[in-house]
Amino acid sequence: MSQTTPPDSRSFPLRRQCPLAPPPEYDRLRAQEPVSEVRLPTGGTAWLVTRYEDVRTVLSSPAFSADGTRPGFPTLLPGHEQILRRPPFIRMDPPQHSFYRRMLTQEFTLKRVRTMRPGIQTTVDRLLDDLLARTPPVDLVEAFALPAPSLVICQLLGVPYDDHESFQSRSKAVLSGASTAEQSATALGGLRAYMDGLITRKQREPGDDLLSKLVSEQLEPAGELRRDELLMMCVMLLSAGHETTANMISLGAVALLEHPDQLAALRSDRGLLPGAVEELLRHLSIADLVTTRIAAEDTELGGTAIRAGEGVIALLAAANWDPGVFPEPERLDVHRGNRHHVGFGYGVHQCLGQNLARLELEIALSTLFARIPTLRVTVPVDELPYKHGGLLFGLHELPVSW
Amino acid sequence: MRITADTTVCIGAGMCALTAPEVFDQADDGLVTVLLPDPAEELHEAAAEAVRLCPSGALGVR
Numbered sequence: 001m002s003q004t005t006p007p008d009s010r011s012f013p014l015r016r017q018c019p020l021a022p023p024p025e026y027d028r029l030r031a032q033e034p035v036s037e038v039r040l041p042t043g044g045t046a047w048l049v050t051r052y053e054d055v056r057t058v059l060s061s062p063a064f065s066a067d068g069t070r071p072g073f074p075t076l077l078p079g080h081e082q083i084l085r086r087p088p089f090i091r092m093d094p095p096q097h098s099f100y101r102r103m104l105t106q107e108f109t110l111k112r113v114r115t116m117r118p119g120i121q122t123t124v125d126r127l128l129d130d131l132l133a134r135t136p137p138v139d140l141v142e143a144f145a146l147p148a149p150s151l152v153i154c155q156l157l158g159v160p161y162d163d164h165e166s167f168q169s170r171s172k173a174v175l176s177g178a179s180t181a182e183q184s185a186t187a188l189g190g191l192r193a194y195m196d197g198l199i200t201r202k203q204r205e206p207g208d209d210l211l212s213k214l215v216s217e218q219l220e221p222a223g224e225l226r227r228d229e230l231l232m233m234c235v236m237l238l239s240a241g242h243e244t245t246a247n248m249i250s251l252g253a254v255a256l257l258e259h260p261d262q263l264a265a266l267r268s269d270r271g272l273l274p275g276a277v278e279e280l281l282r283h284l285s286i287a288d289l290v291t292t293r294i295a296a297e298d299t300e301l302g303g304t305a306i307r308a309g310e311g312v313i314a315l316l317a318a319a320n321w322d323p324g325v326f327p328e329p330e331r332l333d334v335h336r337g338n339r340h341h342v343g344f345g346y347g348v349h350q351c352l353g354q355n356l357a358r359l360e361l362e363i364a365l366s367t368l369f370a371r372i373p374t375l376r377v378t379v380p381v382d383e384l385p386y387k388h389g390g391l392l393f394g395l396h397e398l399p400v401s402w
Numbered sequence: 403m404r405i406t407a408d409t410t411v412c413i414g415a416g417m418c419a420l421t422a423p424e425v426f427d428q429a430d431d432g433l434v435t436v437l438l439p440d441p442a443e444e445l446h447e448a449a450a451e452a453v454r455l456c457p458s459g460a461l462g463v464r
């Protein structure tokens with residue numbers, strides 16, 4: 001066992017220096033201590049995993065469990081142990097995980113998602129009409145990056161968009177590194193209460209939406225879902241469905257503006273768009289810290305012994321910048337065209353909404369730059385307000401002009 | 403080339419259908435169906451790539 005650094009000498013999460021690159025310490029860890037122990041902000045320690053192959057192993061091997069109810073499951077933010085007490089299926093193992101996930105797979109197939117293209121395009125166009133009618137500078141997060149995926153997931157789920165301020169601010173509070181345990185718990189309680197009310201409404205007046213469908217087909221007594229299980233699942237869908245993509249849209253726009261050659265290539269050949277989205281997902285790796293696990297048995301990873309019950313964090317950004325797999329990882333290259341990045345995770349929990357997210361990103365970014373060719377950020381990029389220390393990386397605000 | 407798919411393992415991520423649409427599709431329930439179990443030579447590369455990318459280990463190639 002190679003245990004060179006005592007656990008409390010390094011604390012976690014590590015901070016990004018360049019906002020468009022993972023923390024530089026990941027490179028050193030990958031080269032010198034690919035599996036290394038850190039102290040967590042919530043107390044306790046966990047193993048950081050930085051090599052691509054090791055990250056894939058953690059996310060696909062049954063030796064590592066996603067079951068959040070196991071004692072000692074690592075948490076990065078205060079208050080999150082509360083979520084893990086009764087977690088949604090993102091923190092369950094098969095076969096329970098498969099039971100819940102399969103209730104939803106049909107809604108997120110490639111075919112299903114592709115039928116949503118015209119609707120998403122209309123949403124994006126309307127938001128940009130409104131944005132262009134305003135006097136710059138405008139906050140691109142508030143005017144575009146956040147409402148676009150929020151409107152899409154609201155329509156899919158059947159959540160009234162008029163309630164967006166309450167669910168957006170609460171989701172943000174749950175995922176933020178700046179929230180105290182109390183703030184996080186209050187926000188989560190608020191989200192659950194909101195969803196509970198919505199379920200009641202769908203029971204009375206079902207609509208043509210996913211929530212109504214789940215209520216009528218899966219909820220007891222007609223189906224097999226208890227009300228609290230359905231509630232948790234829907235809160236997860238609503239939060240995961242807007243925060244993630246919103247961060248990718250705003251950060252993706254900044255990354256492309258910072259790489260004018262790549263943006264120009266993209267403008268001259270729309271066929272590069274799908275590959276560009278994959279490259280942005282790899283390069284920005286906004287869900288870096290999401291993939292936490294716990295060892296289910298004594299095992300070994302990259303030469304390091306890990307004991308049952310020890311926490312593991314499979315760093316997605318570290319894997320996506322592994323130079324052995326992605327040569328010159330710091331280069332944003334829309335021609336790279338590889339899909340084997342782990343920006344959506346790996347293994348049975350790989351993002352359920354990935355094909356929806358890909359489509360949203362393609363439409364949002366391409367339409368943004370087509371409609372506003374002179375788009376520019378009005379503040380130096382290293383002075384923008386980034387979401388350091390949160391579960392998802394991203395931007396709080398993005399002032400733009402044109 | 404012989405493609406196998408285990409629908410008890412598949413989690414419906416759709417990577418296969420995205421990567422090699424001629425060879426794989428998702429059924430109405432979201433789980434994989436193999437359209438061409440023995441794909442033509444020119445599809446071998448895409449099919450092998452899809453098998454490698456499948457996150458759940460549901461796909462095999464013989």
Ligand code: HEM
Nearest residue numbers: 089090240241244245248287291344345349351352353357
């Ligand atoms: C660019 C945007 C997105 C990124 C980067 C992203 C990333 C991820 C990652 C890394 C995971 C795996 C977590 C783990 O293994 O612990 C995940 C799971 C998940 N994502 Fe996404 N996601 C995005 C968009 C979406 C959207 C639009 C939805 C829509 C509903 C969604 C719903 C989910 C769900 C339900 C899971 C849990 C899947 C499971 O446990 O089986 N995500 N996502």
Ligand code: SF4
Nearest residue numbers: 412413415416418456
């Ligand atoms: S890539 Fe694998 S898990 Fe995803 S749909 Fe295809 S077979 Fe199923």
